[in-house]
Amino acid sequence: MTIVESAIQPPAKKAAFGWTAAFVIGMFGMPAALHFVALPPALKMVMMLLPMLLLIPMIRAANRAARQCGCYSQAMQNYNRRMLVWSFVYVVALLAAVWVYNTIHPTGILAWAVAVLPSLPILFFIWSMGAYLTEERDEYLRQKAMTSALWATGILLAVATFYGFLDTFQLVPHVEGWAAVPVWAIGLGIGNLIAKRS
Amino acid sequence: MDNRLRVLRAERNWSQGDLAERLEVSRQSVNAIETGKYDPSLPLAFRIAELFNLAIEEVFVSPSRAV
Numbered sequence: 001m002t003i004v005e006s007a008i009q010p011p012a013k014k015a016a017f018g019w020t021a022a023f024v025i026g027m028f029g030m031p032a033a034l035h036f037v038a039l040p041p042a043l044k045m046v047m048m049l050l051p052m053l054l055l056i057p058m059i060r061a062a063n064r065a066a067r068q069c070g071c072y073s074q075a076m077q078n079y080n081r082r083m084l085v086w087s088f089v090y091v092v093a094l095l096a097a098v099w100v101y102n103t104i105h106p107t108g109i110l111a112w113a114v115a116v117l118p119s120l121p122i123l124f125f126i127w128s129m130g131a132y133l134t135e136e137r138d139e140y141l142r143q144k145a146m147t148s149a150l151w152a153t154g155i156l157l158a159v160a161t162f163y164g165f166l167d168t169f170q171l172v173p174h175v176e177g178w179a180a181v182p183v184w185a186i187g188l189g190i191g192n193l194i195a196k197r198s
Numbered sequence: 199m200d201n202r203l204r205v206l207r208a209e210r211n212w213s214q215g216d217l218a219e220r221l222e223v224s225r226q227s228v229n230a231i232e233t234g235k236y237d238p239s240l241p242l243a244f245r246i247a248e249l250f251n252l253a254i255e256e257v258f259v260s261p262s263r264a265v
Contacts, residue, residue, distance in 0.1 A: 070215065070225025140227035140236050 012065035019058035026051025026095055039054050045095045075135035082128040089123035122181055144195045151191030156184045199237045201261040203228070206250050220249055 030051050034044050034164065059080045066072040097117045100106060106114050129149065136142040166172040207217050218225040223242070230236035231246075238246065247254045255263070 070218065070229070073224060137222070138227055138244060139223045140230050141224055141240055155254070 012061065012068040016058070016061040016065040017052060019061045022190030023051060023058050026054050026143065038047040042098070045099065048095060049091060052088055055084055055087055071141060073136060073138050073141055075132055076141070079128060079132040082131070086121040086125045086128065088164070089124070090118060093097060093121055094118040119178070122178070144192075148188050148191030150175050151194055152184045155187030155190060156175070156180060159183050199234060199261055201231065202235070202257055202259075203232045203246065206252075206257065207232075219247075221245055 030048055034047055039047070062082060063072065063077060066076060096119075097114045099115050100110075104110075132140060133145060133149075136145065160183070163175065167174055185190065203217075205243045209213070212220075214228045219229045221228070221242070227236070231238050241255050243258060247257045250257060
């Protein structure tokens, strides 16, 4: 999730939006397409990584958009670069963990290591959010990021509480704990929109 | 908080980007301060006033004295 600020001029905004749309479509479309194609599992995993390459132009476009809207900072560039790193590592770690789990059927310490592996890049993402807030020298941009993060946290707590009780009373399917991060990320996007309008 | 930033900037023919560069902040920050959407911290307010060689109260209007 890139930090793209408000008042972005149309061309850069369109490019950033276009690359983001392409990335999302690729990330969801590739697994769906591979479901109907008979390929060796290893090749399928490599194919799953391909849409991740769209992150590079996406982040470049986001940086250009931020420059155009006058809300670009070195801290933001650092954040976006770290996002690129953890996103790549996360997908590789997740695919590797699933592959090892399905083929080797690990037990004991190896099973623990495999299960923990995909969470490590996510921990790096959480750290990179904190690092952005400490590195950002522009107090207005920092305040906007903090406001968005507060919205994201509030939305996550509300969703977790609401859905958690529905889950407890077995009215909805169970959702794994790691879903907290995507929900928080969606909340961050909502927070950005609110900050843009206020 | 009302302020005279836009006028002071115009007197010097500075764009928002020029002022942002001198203050080492983003152009969006300058815009937010000018439009009263964001009240700067005391250190930033001092930096702004010092840049124009004015006292803080000559740049920013005290909310309790605003008409």
